[in-house]
Amino acid sequence: MNPVFNLEAATLSPVALFLQADWVVKLVMAGLLLASIWTWAIILSFSARIRRTRREMARFERDFWKTDDIEAFHRAQSDSDLPSAQVFNAGVEEWRRSTAANQIDREGVRERLGTAMGVAVALEVEQLSDRLNILATVGSVAPFVGLFGTVWGIMRSFTGIAAAQNSSLAVVAPGIAEALFATAIGLFAAIPAVIAYNRFSHGVNKVEAGLNRFADGFHTTLSRQLDGAR
Structure with a gap:
């Protein structure tokens, strides 16, 4: 077997490259690996969550538009944490408060209903997109952290050249x-984090819409x- 080929295979081994690295570069590599694992955990969990949310929202809206009794539907959905249910419950609660008085200000009621449901939409979107900032952070910071490790490693190499007084490729x-x-x-x-962030942002925008x-x-x-109310 060719010894040069074995040397190259050993040199290109990720484990060997990690073990031979300086302790600073090792810390950089370990931190980036942990960030990558965290990123993939978020990607898998968020992907399942947003698919489930969109599917349940479609079913909720389909059932809502078929119902003839909003009060009964509200009682059935009062404990649901689905974004559509939260918006619906906010509208119903505001409707009850605004129409409880003897004199009803129709324009005021309409404005308060729109505000209450708008706030509920914003809150649900904020909660849904809570972890996207982590993907954005990893996607923007990870290449620079890796570059820091590269610069440090090259500086170490040049220091080794100076100490050995040998500029051969082997050194x-x-x-x-x-x-x-x-x-x-x-x-x-960084690359999966950026791709996932863009994809999930599009998904969150569709949920918001x-x-x-x-x-x-x-x-x-x-x-x-x-x-129709008097």
């Missing part, structure tokens, strides 16, 4: 390989009831 290559491996890990953590459409439709329904 320089190991340190540079370790340094570049830190950049590779940084990109490995769906909530706003439902709020507008429910607001219209309540406005019709308000016009």
Whole structure:
């Protein structure tokens, strides 16, 4: 077997590159690996969550538009943590408070209904997108952290050249390989985070648009009831 090939395989081994690295570069690599694991955990959990949320929201709206008794539907959904249910409950609660008085200010009721459901939409979107800032942070910071490890490793290589007074490739290559491996890990953590952030942001925007459409439709329904009230 070719010994040169074995040497290259050993040099390109991620484990070997990590073990041979300086302690600072090791800390950088370990931190980036942990960030990558955290990123993938968020990606998997958020992907399942947003799919489930959109599916349950579609079912909720389908059931709502089929019902003839809003009060009964509200009682059935009072404990639901679904975003659509929260917006619906906010509208119902505001409707009850605003129409409890003997004299009803129709325009004031409409304005308060719109405000109450708008606040509920904003709150649900904020809660849904809570962990997206972590993906954005990893995507923007990880390449620079990896670059720091690369710069440190190259500086160490040049220090080794000066100490050994030998500029041959055999002296320089190991340190540079370790340094570049830190950049590779940084990109490995950053690229999925950026892609997932953009994809999930689009998904959250679609959920927000769906909530706003439902709020507008429910607001219209309540406005019709308000016009019929004396």
